[in-house]
Amino acid sequence: MKLGTPLAVAAMALVxxxxxxxxxxxxxxxxxxxxxxxxLAVLFVVSLVDRRAPRRLVALGAACLALALGxxxxxxxxxxxxxxxxxxxxxxxxxxxxxxxxxxxPLGTALAFEDLQPDxxxxxxxxxxxxxxxxxxxxxxxxxxxxxxxxRRVPSGGTRLxxxxxxxxxxxxxxxxxxxxxxxxxxxxxxxxxPDFALENNQPFSRSDEPRNPAALLRVxxxxxxxxxxxxxxxxxxxxxxxxxxxxxxxxxxxxxAARLSVSREPAALLAALGVLVAxxxxxWSRW
Amino acid sequence: MSxxxxxxxxxxxxxxxxxxxxxxxxxxGRLERRRLARFIALAAxxxxxxxxxxxxxxxxxxFAVAAALAGPQPLALALAAxxxxxxxxxxxxxxxxxxxxxxxxxxxxxxxxxGRSVWSHLAAEREPAGRDAAWTASAAGAGACGLVLAxxxxxxxxxxxxxxxGGASAHAWDAGLVxxxxxxxxxxxxxxxxxxxxxxxxTSSVSPLARMLGRRALLLAAGLAFIAAFLVAAVxxxxxxxxxxxAMDVAGLVAxxxxxGCAVPxxxxxxxxxxxxxxxxxxxxxxxxxxxxxxxxxxxGGIEGWLRAGTYLTPLTQRLLSAxxxxxxxxxxxxxxxxxxxxxxxxxxxxxxx
Numbered sequence: 001m002k003l004g005t006p007l008a009v010a011a012m013a014l015v016x017x018x019x020x021x022x023x024x025x026x027x028x029x030x031x032x033x034x035x036x037x038x039x040l041a042v043l044f045v046v047s048l049v050d051r052r053a054p055r056r057l058v059a060l061g062a063a064c065l066a067l068a069l070g071x072x073x074x075x076x077x078x079x080x081x082x083x084x085x086x087x088x089x090x091x092x093x094x095x096x097x098x099x100x101x102x103x104x105x106p107l108g109t110a111l112a113f114e115d116l117q118p119d120x121x122x123x124x125x126x127x128x129x130x131x132x133x134x135x136x137x138x139x140x141x142x143x144x145x146x147x148x149x150x151x152r153r154v155p156s157g158g159t160r161l162x163x164x165x166x167x168x169x170x171x172x173x174x175x176x177x178x179x180x181x182x183x184x185x186x187x188x189x190x191x192x193x194x195p196d197f198a199l200e201n202n203q204p205f206s207r208s209d210e211p212r213n214p215a216a217l218l219r220v221x222x223x224x225x226x227x228x229x230x231x232x233x234x235x236x237x238x239x240x241x242x243x244x245x246x247x248x249x250x251x252x253x254x255x256x257x258a259a260r261l262s263v264s265r266e267p268a269a270l271l272a273a274l275g276v277l278v279a280x281x282x283x284x285w286s287r288w
Numbered sequence: 289m290s291x292x293x294x295x296x297x298x299x300x301x302x303x304x305x306x307x308x309x310x311x312x313x314x315x316x317g318r319l320e321r322r323r324l325a326r327f328i329a330l331a332a333x334x335x336x337x338x339x340x341x342x343x344x345x346x347x348x349x350x351f352a353v354a355a356a357l358a359g360p361q362p363l364a365l366a367l368a369a370x371x372x373x374x375x376x377x378x379x380x381x382x383x384x385x386x387x388x389x390x391x392x393x394x395x396x397x398x399x400x401x402x403g404r405s406v407w408s409h410l411a412a413e414r415e416p417a418g419r420d421a422a423w424t425a426s427a428a429g430a431g432a433c434g435l436v437l438a439x440x441x442x443x444x445x446x447x448x449x450x451x452x453x454g455g456a457s458a459h460a461w462d463a464g465l466v467x468x469x470x471x472x473x474x475x476x477x478x479x480x481x482x483x484x485x486x487x488x489x490x491t492s493s494v495s496p497l498a499r500m501l502g503r504r505a506l507l508l509a510a511g512l513a514f515i516a517a518f519l520v521a522a523v524x525x526x527x528x529x530x531x532x533x534x535a536m537d538v539a540g541l542v543a544x545x546x547x548x549g550c551a552v553p554x555x556x557x558x559x560x561x562x563x564x565x566x567x568x569x570x571x572x573x574x575x576x577x578x579x580x581x582x583x584x585x586x587x588x589g590g591i592e593g594w595l596r597a598g599t600y601l602t603p604l605t606q607r608l609l610s611a612x613x614x615x616x617x618x619x620x621x622x623x624x625x626x627x628x629x630x631x632x633x634x635x636x637x638x639x640x641x642x
Contacts, residue, residue, distance in 0.1 A: 006621055006622060007621060010617035010621040010628070013613045013614070013617035013620065017609075017610045017617070017635065018610070021606060021610040023638075069601075078599070137383065137596065138383050139596065140596060140598035141598075147598030147599060150596070150597040262599065263598070264598050266599060266600060269590075269600050272600060273590055273600070276583050276587045277587060279583055280579075280580050280584055283579045283619075
């Protein structure tokens, strides 16, 4: 079968269409899939070249696009960074074609997490360039040659406990396991946190890491006196240690949130845009 | 549901009516009926422009308005009805996107290309004594079956529909029952008409009884799908706003109604009027235009992706590239053109709803 026949061109276009779809992970099927697709793309471009000028334009556009996609998949970089409160990084988790994890890749600068806003925007500090950058769902930013964008909220794994002390007037504070907070005139420390509290042989333990039945062991200090209190979220307002004229309540748990951002460097992006435009002009110019 | 959402649903139902009128006009060839269909479609499309302010609805508004503007083509108007309903009930979250809008317009033109291709096929086959609209009606019934299965999933086979309003699963046996009956009815219609068309040799129909039963089964399926759409919307809580999957379910059922609604008039009339050559020429031009528009949408999507996500290779641009390639394949081939155009419509539709 000749390469330039309509049937051959249509068949190649269909195969490339399947490979281009993000819903069919062709590149992850076999390490050689990328090479086969590159070869098919070359054949497709060659099959489009004929004497007619519009057709040549389509071939030129397809060649530019194929070249750009190939170059960006080989020389480009793609990955993610996940940053929570107080965290910073000089690297990102790189992923290769087909979503294969390639390990850590230097970012070229030091980024520190500053703030995660309710609208999903993240403020980062570029410490090497001494500037702050704001990455929102509607606006990516360039940092040392990389485009950073698409911020998403993800649980960071940590949990803060919202504890209330009441003696007619209620005061609240949030703290992590091991932290101490001043609530009214008391120093309250979370000694141990049980996300999924249960008892076995009269010993508390957690059945899982899921916060299904959160409970905590608290140490309460006022001057030289100290108490230990066990609070369960499912039983609010009943925990009053003997000798302490206050009620302790585990009001709720607040999961810590981190921001996950996409990092990418695509040096051939302009070539890809040019290829799409040229191909569109070529198709529009073709015989109707 | 907001007033704007309700307006879109009403516009969607009006487009559905326009689709049936257009199908009737195509069957009897009356020009005034065709003009009426065009007028109804344009009247229904105009208020939809108000929904362009909703980021999540832009692509579907683009689809519905472009389908109405491009002419009274029954299939395109049926799918436009589904898109209009979807624009009204889908959550409005997201950011405005030119790429989505262009993708919607591309989808509408792809639907026009498929519709014109099918009508050209039907009109051509009326000239010699041969087959009739039973094949397309059977395909519409099969399409409706697929849509009902996509909406209800395997639960439909157990007479059940599971909705997830607010993240909690809710079983709706009434919706499940109607969905299962829709499935059975459309399957019966598709099989009866398909078998009759397959058995036909020189006469147009081997068994008038099979044809009559198939036609009635399809009409029953259309009615049941219409009821199912309301039941699914009710169980998913459309007063408070539907989640995206439930909005898709409702739109899928409206599309099923539209598919059957635009296929049955030709079957009832036993003929399709029109110039087969002209319809095919227009379908060819539209197919080429679909590729150009898909590439333009991809270009816009690449720029938006670069500005917003930091990469031009977003899932939307990849799907649009895929749709452009399928469309290019469809515009290249001269054999199986209708099937290739259906594939293009599917690829663009997939990019829109994902």
